[in-house]
Each structure stands twice: as C-alpha cells, then as structure tokens.
Amino acid sequence: MVKIGIIGGSGVYGVFEPKETVKVHTPYGRPSAPVEIGEIEGVEVAFIPRHGKNHEFPPHEVPYRANIWALHELGVERVIGVTAVGSLREEYKPGDIVVTDQFIDFTKKRDYTFYNGPRVAHVSMADPFCPEMRKIFYETAKDLGFPVHEKGTYVCIEGPRFSTRAESFMFRQYAHIIGMTLVPEINLARELGMCYANIATVTDYDVWADKPVDAQEVLKVMAENNYKVQELLKKAIPLIPEERKCGCADVLKSMFV
Ligand SMILES: CSC[C@H]1O[C@H](OP(=O)(O)O)[C@H](O)[C@@H]1O
Ligand SMILES: Nc1ncnc2[nH]cnc12
Numbered sequence: 001m002v003k004i005g006i007i008g009g010s011g012v013y014g015v016f017e018p019k020e021t022v023k024v025h026t027p028y029g030r031p032s033a034p035v036e037i038g039e040i041e042g043v044e045v046a047f048i049p050r051h052g053k054n055h056e057f058p059p060h061e062v063p064y065r066a067n068i069w070a071l072h073e074l075g076v077e078r079v080i081g082v083t084a085v086g087s088l089r090e091e092y093k094p095g096d097i098v099v100t101d102q103f104i105d106f107t108k109k110r111d112y113t114f115y116n117g118p119r120v121a122h123v124s125m126a127d128p129f130c131p132e133m134r135k136i137f138y139e140t141a142k143d144l145g146f147p148v149h150e151k152g153t154y155v156c157i158e159g160p161r162f163s164t165r166a167e168s169f170m171f172r173q174y175a176h177i178i179g180m181t182l183v184p185e186i187n188l189a190r191e192l193g194m195c196y197a198n199i200a201t202v203t204d205y206d207v208w209a210d211k212p213v214d215a216q217e218v219l220k221v222m223a224e225n226n227y228k229v230q231e232l233l234k235k236a237i238p239l240i241p242e243e244r245k246c247g248c249a250d251v252l253k254s255m256f257v
Contacts, residue, residue, distance in 0.1 A: 001075030002037055004237060005046040007067060009083040009181060011222030013049045015233055016040055024073060028065035028111075032057055035070055041238045046074050050081075050181060059159040059180035065111050068188040077244060078133060078195040081185055082229055084222045085154065085177040086206035086213055088168070092176055093202060095225050097232065098152040099138045100198040101129055104175055105183045108158045112184040114191050121255040123191050130195035132246040137199060140236040146228050152176040154200065156183040168208040178206055193249035199232065201225050 006015055018036035036047040048067050051057045071079060085098065092098065115121040141148035155171045157163060159180035163171065171178055177200055189196040203221040204213035 002044045002046045003075060003077045003242065004043065004080065004240065005048070005071035005074070005076035005078070006080045006082060006233065007185065008047060008049045009081070010051065010055070011084060011219050011226060012082050012229060013053060015047055015230060016045065018047070022074070024070035026066045026069040026073070028069055029063055031066045031070040032063055035074060037074075041234055043237050043240075045237065046071055046076055060107075060110065062181065064184050064188055065114065068185065068192065068194070069114075072192045072194060076194065078130065078197070078240065079185075079189045080133070080233070081182065081196060081198045083179050083181055083198060083200045084203045084218050085179040085200040086204045087176070087202045088155070088172045088178055088206060088208065089176050092149060092152065093147065094204060094221050095228075096147040096149060096202045097141050097228060098149045098177055098200040098202065099134050099141070100154045100177070100182070100200055101134065101151040102153040103128065103182050103186070104153060104155045106155055106157045106171075107183050110184050112187055114188065120257045121191060122257065123187065123255045124251050125187065125190065128186055128190060128196065130197050130246050130248050132244070133195055133197035133240060136236050136239050137197060137232065140239065141232050144228075144231055144235060146232065149176070152200065154179055154182050154198065156180060162213055163207055165207050168206050172208055177202065190248070190251060191255070193252045195244065195246060195248040199229060201229060
C-alpha cells in the first residue's frame with residue numbers, strides 16, 4: 001500500500017515518472033486529476049496536482065475533499081502539500097523554503113469537513129502539522145544547503161484574487177507567508193487521521209512591498225526553484241519512518257461528539 005501522498009501546487013505538476021495512473025471516484029466527486037503512483041528513491045508515493053494537470057482548478061474550486069479522500073482510500077497516511085506562497089516579511093525571501101508550523105484561515109466558502117452530520121466532529125488543530133515530517137524536511141533542506149525557515153505562519157486567503165495593500169499590511173502583523181490552498185486541505189487530512197506537512201516555496205513579496213505580485217511572477221519563480229522541491233522530496237522521503245510515532249492520528253480518539 002502507498003503510504004505517502006504528495007499534492008503538488010502551482011508550478012509542480014509531477015515529481016516522478018508514474019508507474020501507474022489511477023482514476024479514483026469518491027463520494028465527493030473526482031480528484032483534481034487521476035492519481036499518479038510511482039517511486040521516489042525506492043519509496044512508493046502517490047501524487048495529485050492540486051490545480052489539475054493543466055491548472056484548470058482555481059484555489060476556491062479545488063476538489064479538496066475528493067483529493068484527500070482518494071489518497072486515504074489508496075492507503076496514504078502522510079500527506080505532503082507543496083505550495084507557492086507570498087512573503088509577508090522581509091526575511092522570508094523569494095526562493096526560500098518554509099516548513100510551515102501554523103496557519104490562520106481567511107477563506108470564506110469551502111467544504112471544510114467530511115462530517116456535515118448526522119455524524120459531527122470537532123478536530124483539534126492546535127498543532128496541525130506533523131512534527132515528525134516537519135523535522136525531517138527542515139533538517140534535510142538545511143543539509144542540502146537550501147535557504148529554509150524552520151517555522152512560519154501561513155495565512156490562507158480565499159482568492160483567486162490577490163490581497164489589497166491594506167489586507168497585506170494587516171496579515172503582516174500575524175503571519176509570515178500567504179497562500180490560497182492550505183485550508184481546507186490540512187483540516188480534511190487531519191479529520192481522517194492523516195499526517196500533513198507543508199513545503200512552501202516563497203515566490204514574491206505579496207503587495208505590502210513596492211511591486212505588487214502577479215500570477216506570472218509566482219509561476220516564474222516557482223519554475224526557477226522547482227529543483228529545490230524535487231531534491232528535498234528525493235532526500236527526505238526515504239527518511240520518513242514507515243511506522244508513525246507522531247501522534248497525528250490520536251485526534252480521531254476525541255473529535256467525535
Ligand atoms: C499562481 S498564483 C496563486 C496560486 O499559487 C498558489 O498555489 P498553490 O498553493 O497551489 O501552490 C496560491 O495558493 C494560489 O492558488
Ligand atoms: N502573494 C500571494 N498571495 C496569495 N497566494 C500566493 N501564492 C503565491 N504568492 C501569493
């Protein structure tokens with residue numbers, strides 16, 4: 001069974017030569033694309049491009065529930081979400097990697113849960129990212145000599161528009177990076193007891209700095225830095241222990257009413 005799943009973000013549409021492509025149907029419809037199964041340094045991995053093969057799903061229309069459900073159905077226990085993010089701080093520079101450790105949710109209208117009743121669940125999100133995977137990704141990125149931040153708070157906006165300057169200045173008070181896709185991907189993974197880690201690549205200084213970000217810039221910087229994500233996944237994935245000792249699945253014991 002494949003235990004590790006990668007969800008690739010903007011500019012990341014494949015991370016290995018697939019051995020197999022699986023069309024999964026879920027109670028929530030189809031995932032963004034058929035799931036690719038392949039190997040990274042001998043470890044079996046499943047991959048879904050979050051925005052579809054041709055970037056046809058904007059962030060507010062990504063079928064998050066279908067993506068997470070499909071990975072879970074295939075046996076995935078650990079999800080690695082790869083994202084492009086804007087920087088809200090001078091010291092988080094374009095090209096840097098962030099191993100996100102917290103988030104703030106500014107989305108407005110998404111499907112946030114698998115439990116819309118009659119079964120009701122309140123999942124704990126105090127420390128939402130897998131500590132085991134975070135440590136491995138941070139240390140591996142450092143060993144590879146990549147500029148990496150051990151922590152960072154990700155503010156997730158609804159999109160698809162970018163922020164106004166006023167919004168950006170407000171977000172700067174509380175968060176380090178900004179994107180449009182972490183939520184509800186992480187909530188949903190957690191509701192199924194899966195581990196979640198976020199590998200964020202900084203692509204721009206959002207709009208608080210002089211030059212406002214645009215989509216072309218994000219894709220260009222992501223293309224330039226894609227090799228870091230690929231190298232990081234190649235070196236870190238074999239270090240992820242098969243058996244989980246992180247406790248991420250423990251939330252299942254106490255989340256149901
Ligand atoms: C292409 S610009 C905005 C777009 O890029 C980020 O995508 P992802 O998180 O999937 O890497 C951002 O969240 C927006 O969806
Ligand atoms: N500045 C930004 N705002 C929102 N999402 C982003 N993704 C990459 N850069 C971004």
